[in-house]
Each structure stands twice: as C-alpha cells, then as structure tokens.
Amino acid sequence: MIRVGVVGASGWADGSHLPALAALEAFEVTAVATTNQASADRAAAAHGVPHAFADAGELAEHPDVDLVVVSVKASGHAAVIRAALKAGKHVVSEWPLGVDAGQARELTEAAVAAGVVHGVVLQGHHxxxxxxxxxxxxxxxxxxxxxxxxxxxxxxxxxxxxxxxxxxxxxxxxxxxxxxxxxxxxxxxxxxxxxxxxxxxxxxxxxxxxxxxxxxxxxxxxxxxxxxxxxxxxxxxxxxxxxxxxxxxxxxxxxxxxxxxxxxxxxxxxxxxxxxxxxxxxxxxxxxxxxxxPDTYRTVPTGVRSGPPANIAALYQEVAQAIAEDRQPHPSFETALRxxxxxxxxxxxxxxxxxxxxx
Known part of the structure; x- marks a missing residue:
C-alpha cells in the first residue's frame, strides 16, 4: 500500500486526484494539506483522511506519507516539491512542473539526485x-x-x-x-x-x-x-x-x-x-x-472512467508500477522538463x- 499525502486538497485535487486515488487499491490517502488548518480539517473529514496539515513541509515529513501529491498553484510547486524531496518521499506534481523551464530544470535535477520516483500530471499521455x-x-x-x-x-x-x-x-x-x-x-x-x-x-x-x-x-x-x-x-x-x-x-x-x-x-x-x-x-x-x-485500453475502475479523475487514475497506476519496479514513471519530471x-x-x-x- 502506497500512503499518499495530497497538498492542495481543497482545490483541483478535490474533484480529480482524491477520487482517482480512492478508486485504486494500491493507494491510501493518509494526509491532506491546504493553506489553513480549518480547510485542511474539512478536506480530511470529507474524504475520511486521518491527518490534516496547514504546512506542506509537515505533511511531507510525516511517517505515514510515502508519496506527496502537489496540487497547488504552479508558483507554489517548487516549495512543496523541495519539501517532499528533502523528506525522501516520492512525488507527483501537477503540470506545469515549475513556472518556467529554468525552474523545471532545477526541480528535475533535484528529484534525480534524491533518487525518488517522480511523476507529472500530463494526463493526456494516459x-x-x-x-x-x-x-x-x-x-x-x-x-x-x-x-x-x-x-x-x-x-x-x-x-x-x-x-x-x-x-x-x-x-x-x-x-x-x-x-x-x-x-x-x-x-x-x-x-x-x-x-x-x-x-x-x-x-x-x-x-x-x-x-x-x-x-x-x-x-x-x-x-x-x-x-x-x-x-x-x-x-x-x-x-x-x-x-x-x-x-x-x-x-x-x-x-x-x-x-x-x-x-x-x-x-x-x-x-x-x-x-x-x-x-x-x-x-x-x-x-x-x-x-x-477497445476496452483493453481502459485500465481504471469503472467508477472513475469519465471526467478529470479518469486519466489521472491511469497515471497513478503507472506510478504504482514504477515504485514496485524501481524505475521512473511516464510522464516523469524529465518528460515535464522537455x-x-x-x-x-x-x-x-x-x-x-x-x-x-x-x-
């Protein structure tokens, strides 16, 4: 079981990442973070998540989190990704990876150096x-x-x-x-x-x-x-x-x-x-x-086969396989940098x- 902490749980992730993760047996959402404790507590209660934080760094450092999902504004991606990498956690970032190619290069190099699995949500690939x-x-x-x-x-x-x-x-x-x-x-x-x-x-x-x-x-x-x-x-x-x-x-x-x-x-x-x-x-x-x-191209559970969760769920299936096989998923941070x-x-x-x- 891959334990997931979602940063930005009350925004885009509420109708995309969280339903996708809930539908997949390989994942368990154990923590959420938003910009303030009250909204984090509400998001945790709505999705039955045990831990809620107003600080992404605290979420990343928590021992019940294996994978950090970054679903905040693009200008906030770098800080959350760096916190996840510092804690040695796998990370999945929403697209765009950074605010520009220069920042994307820095984050990619940091992720490679950290030796963790890193994926990016360019869901059209899936x-x-x-x-x-x-x-x-x-x-x-x-x-x-x-x-x-x-x-x-x-x-x-x-x-x-x-x-x-x-x-x-x-x-x-x-x-x-x-x-x-x-x-x-x-x-x-x-x-x-x-x-x-x-x-x-x-x-x-x-x-x-x-x-x-x-x-x-x-x-x-x-x-x-x-x-x-x-x-x-x-x-x-x-x-x-x-x-x-x-x-x-x-x-x-x-x-x-x-x-x-x-x-x-x-x-x-x-x-x-x-x-x-x-x-x-x-x-x-x-x-x-x-x-x-053909139905063989549809790999996600039937409950998340439409709307934003569908191809995001397929991405998470790829991330789970990558973690199990000790490789990088596609699309990875390198894909995002290109x-x-x-x-x-x-x-x-x-x-x-x-x-x-x-x-």
Whole structure:
C-alpha cells in the first residue's frame, strides 16, 4: 500500500486526484494539506483522511506519507516539491512542473539526485483514446502520416473576462495561463498521438491588455497571451498546425484533431460535448467510418472512467508500477522538463519571429 499525502486538497485535487486515488487499491490517502488548518480539517473529514496539515513541509515529513501529491498553484510547486524531496518521499506534481523551464530544470535535477520516483500530471499521455489513435497510426491505418491539425478552445483563459479565482494567472510569472495550462496539456496529447515536435514557428497574440473580473465591475491588467498559434515539424516528418483560441467559455466544441495520412484522414472530436482533449473520450473516425476504442485500453475502475479523475487514475497506476519496479514513471519530471522546453521555444519564436528547434 502506497500512503499518499495530497497538498492542495481543497482545490483541483478535490474533484480529480482524491477520487482517482480512492478508486485504486494500491493507494491510501493518509494526509491532506491546504493553506489553513480549518480547510485542511474539512478536506480530511470529507474524504475520511486521518491527518490534516496547514504546512506542506509537515505533511511531507510525516511517517505515514510515502508519496506527496502537489496540487497547488504552479508558483507554489517548487516549495512543496523541495519539501517532499528533502523528506525522501516520492512525488507527483501537477503540470506545469515549475513556472518556467529554468525552474523545471532545477526541480528535475533535484528529484534525480534524491533518487525518488517522480511523476507529472500530463494526463493526456494516459488517455485511452490518445493511446489507441497512436497505435492506429503505428499500424499504418491511415498510411504515412503527412500532417496534423489541432484547433482547440482555451477558455477560461484568453478571453475578455476572467473568474476572480484565476486573476493571479494574468501575471506571466505565475506560470498559469493559456500557453502553459491549456496549450501545454493539448500539445502533450498531440505528441502522445503523433510523436514529438522538433521545430516550431509561433505567435502569441494578446487581444486584451485588461480583462473584466467576472461578477464585478473591476478590470485587471493582463500580460499573458489570448491565443496560441503555431506551425511545426514532427520527428516523423509530418507537419503540425495548432490553434488554441482563448475565450470566456463555457467550452462548446472543445477540440477538433485531424491526422492526414497518405491513405486516409483520421478525425477526433470529444465524445462528450465540452470535454478537453486530455480529459475524456474521443469520437474517432477514419474517413466517414467510426472507430471504437477497445476496452483493453481502459485500465481504471469503472467508477472513475469519465471526467478529470479518469486519466489521472491511469497515471497513478503507472506510478504504482514504477515504485514496485524501481524505475521512473511516464510522464516523469524529465518528460515535464522537455515539455517546458517546447513551451519556451514557442515563446522565443513568438518574440523574435524565427523558427525554433526544441532541445
């Protein structure tokens, strides 16, 4: 049994990590931490967890914790990860790993030096639909892949309004915006299907210098992109075109992914309206013919096969296997570092108008 402490239990983790962990026999959530003791106590009571903390360091040091889950704002990841590594605990961090590629490199080097298992929540890597489509391409079902096109909605980022709890992300130093969060996850899913990008040319338009804080008459300054536009080359030689457009939501069509091969075109859209590419099942077609994902690609318990917990649960299954086999899971911190370098290349290209190679 892997004993887990969840830092940030009253936020995103409440509807994603905690249900995913509760459904898996290999894990037991033994501790939670939030920004204050009262909310930590409430989260512990709601999920039947014995230990509650207002300090992530105390959680990491507790002897009943083997694995620390980091589900706080991106700007807070580094402090919690360092506390976990200092305590010699395995760690799973939400994406993005850090606020930028430099911080991601420091955290990756520290995790490797600590000799613990380290995973990152780029859950598109564990999407049954993404894995299945990748296998279809590998099996030559559409011939040689020639081009990839992805159009995706990036709301709630990039629009003329922002929810009060997301205003902090209008500051690029927070590492939480349409490029890092939305495009970051979408590109990870695209690369899981079609292979890694090796070169990008990008633009990051900022449509709104100030945005309205929803539910108020106030506005807030915005220094983050409204859209993410890029063309690129994939390692296999195909081209890629990606447009992530910001907006106020709610999400409607969510995404359209087209994979054009020498023999046929594969199209993927959400099986459930309004579901992001890295969260839910896809409606997959080759030409006009529907293609169903086999049940063998679905490894998580039936109770967590939809919504945000689904692919996060699959990630935790991979983490459990990695711990048992004394190896690193996929995606690991090294995976996250390479993905941060991709986003940094997009930023450089947008800033100077040149194509950038991804290191």
């Amino acid at each position: 999407s049954p639909s993404a894995r299945f489509v990748a296998d279809l391409l590998a099996d030559g079902r559409i011939g040689a892949l020639e081009s990839v096109a992805l159009v995706a909605e990036g709301a709630p980022w990039g629009g003329s309004r922002i929810w009060p709890n997301l205003v902090f992300g209008l500051d690029p130093s927070e590492g939480t915006n349409i490029l890092t969060i939305m495009a970051g996850h979408f590109l990870a899913a695209l690369e899981r299907v079609a292979g890694p990008l090796t070169e990008v040319s990008a633009r990051l338009p900022r449509t709104h210098d100030r945005v309205v804080v929803a539910g108020t008459e106030q506005t807030a300054p915005n220094a983050t992109p409204s859209h993410v536009l890029l063309h690129g080359l994939l390692a296999g030689g195909a081209t890629a075109s990606v447009a992530v457009h910001g907006g106020n939501g709610p999400i409607q069509d969510a995404f359209v992914l087209k994979l054009v091969g020498s023999d046929a075109t594969l199209t993927a859209t959400p099986a459930q309206r309004g579901t992001f590419i890295h969260w839910g099942d896809w409606d997959i077609r080759i030409g006009d013919d529907p293609v169903v994902v 993905h941060h370098r991709l986003l940094a290349a997009i930023e450089r290209s947008a800033a100077d108008g040149t194509a950038q190679n991804i290191a």
